Amino acid sequence: MTHPKTLVETLHGRKGDRTPIWLMRQAGRYLPEYRALRAEAKNFLDFCFTPDLAVEATLQPIRRYDLDAAILFSDILVVPYGLGQKVWFEEGIGPLLDPIVDTEALKGFETTRMIEALQPVYETLRRLKQELPADRTLIGFAGAPWTLTSYMIEGGSSRDFAKAKLWAYGRPDSFQKLIDLLVDAVAAHLEAQVAAGAEVLQIFDSWAGALDSAAMRRWSLEPIRAIVTRLKRTAPGVPVIVFPRGVGTGYRDFAEAGVGDAISLDQHIDPVWARDAVQRKCVVQGNLDPRWLVVGGEGMRTAIHGILDALGRGPLVFNLGHGCVPETPPEHVAELIATVRAYR
Numbered sequence: 001m002t003h004p005k006t007l008v009e010t011l012h013g014r015k016g017d018r019t020p021i022w023l024m025r026q027a028g029r030y031l032p033e034y035r036a037l038r039a040e041a042k043n044f045l046d047f048c049f050t051p052d053l054a055v056e057a058t059l060q061p062i063r064r065y066d067l068d069a070a071i072l073f074s075d076i077l078v079v080p081y082g083l084g085q086k087v088w089f090e091e092g093i094g095p096l097l098d099p100i101v102d103t104e105a106l107k108g109f110e111t112t113r114m115i116e117a118l119q120p121v122y123e124t125l126r127r128l129k130q131e132l133p134a135d136r137t138l139i140g141f142a143g144a145p146w147t148l149t150s151y152m153i154e155g156g157s158s159r160d161f162a163k164a165k166l167w168a169y170g171r172p173d174s175f176q177k178l179i180d181l182l183v184d185a186v187a188a189h190l191e192a193q194v195a196a197g198a199e200v201l202q203i204f205d206s207w208a209g210a211l212d213s214a215a216m217r218r219w220s221l222e223p224i225r226a227i228v229t230r231l232k233r234t235a236p237g238v239p240v241i242v243f244p245r246g247v248g249t250g251y252r253d254f255a256e257a258g259v260g261d262a263i264s265l266d267q268h269i270d271p272v273w274a275r276d277a278v279q280r281k282c283v284v285q286g287n288l289d290p291r292w293l294v295v296g297g298e299g300m301r302t303a304i305h306g307i308l309d310a311l312g313r314g315p316l317v318f319n320l321g322h323g324c325v326p327e328t329p330p331e332h333v334a335e336l337i338a339t340v341r342a343y344r
């Protein structure tokens with residue numbers, strides 16, 4: 001049994017006697033029941049836009065494990081899709097998009113159109129709100145403007161972000177237009193999720209670490225700040241977790257700027273450093289290398305204790321430094337949760 005909304009309490013900075021836990025990508029291919037369900041839709045976006053399937057995928061890890069929260073089953077790329085960009089998922093490759101090359105391409109990209117297109121996502125949240133046990137928290141999410149623009153410009157996943165960075169560094173005024181459009185779209189998507197029942201929000205800036213530190217502040221921190229500032233007005237009381245993955249000492253910039261109620265740390269951050277540089281200013285989340293979940297056993301328990309020893313005395317949400325990988329043995333997730341629950 002989980003206590004009433006431990007996650008929400010912790011995100012408000014009220015540290016109880018229990019560390020809340022959920023895992024990024026806690027739903028997905030490492031679960032056999034997900035792979036069976038996934039076979040019911042031809043392509044991944046259809047799956048995300050079918051509330052019966054998305055509700056079930058969201059609930060699968062909750063049925064198996066003592067987790068404090070369920071995260072909406074969807075994807076960050078529903079935002080460019082909803083705006084009008086061609087987005088599809090290729091088996092074994094990942095996401096593909098018809099890349100945009102200039103701001104001309106943005107004509108016709110409208111937030112109102114996106115909200116219309118994403119109604120099945122909000123329907124999924126409304127149903128989840130009904131079905132989720134009252135003591136579990138419902139998390140909504142979106143990609144941050146920089147990560148979304150990088151997919152929109154590169155046309156898919158990228159190793160070096162060459163095209164997106166050429167545009168951001170070489171044509172900053174034009175790039176700002178793209179970012180501004182996404183600030184509005186992402187904020188509206190998150191507001192709609194709150195209206196449909198999301199109790200906590202997370203903003204994923206998965207590729208923030210690809211930018212140099214000045215560009216990181218301009219294209220990752222500032223747009224996220226603009227979104228969070230708007231949410232504090234339009235969705236007061238809903239905590240926002242910010243995940244600027246890979247920014248290194250930039251995590252301290254986020255903490256000092258007061259962007260978000262909590263900051264999610266990737267596995268490259270030393271948790272002892274983070275205690276002083278980040279946790280003094282805000283709630284922290286994350287930090288366990290997802291590969292420990294593949295390994296399990298004593299090694300994983302030592303890694304978990306390292307994080308709890310460093311950060312467990314302040315407000316902490318236990319999580320991974322990035323998402324669960326498909327090779328994760330499901331029993332290791334149960335082991336991880338039991339280890340965190342048993343820690344004193």
Ligand SMILES: Cc1c2[nH]c(c1CCC(=O)O)Cc1[nH]c(c(CCC(=O)O)c1C)Cc1[nH]c(c(CCC(=O)O)c1C)Cc1[nH]c(c(C)c1CCC(=O)O)C2
Nearest residue numbers: 024025026027028071072073074075076094095204206323
């Ligand atoms: C960058 C990013 C994406 N999507 C997401 C991010 C940010 C987090 C991160 O950095 O990983 C976020 C995301 N994607 C998915 C969720 C669901 C909720 C959860 O966390 O359990 C969430 C929160 C489902 C998904 N999104 C995707 C899958 C796998 C597709 C399938 O099941 O066929 C799932 C379960 C597909 C996806 N979606 C994306 C990629 C690059 C891929 C392909 C890689 C892969 O296959 O793992 C874009």
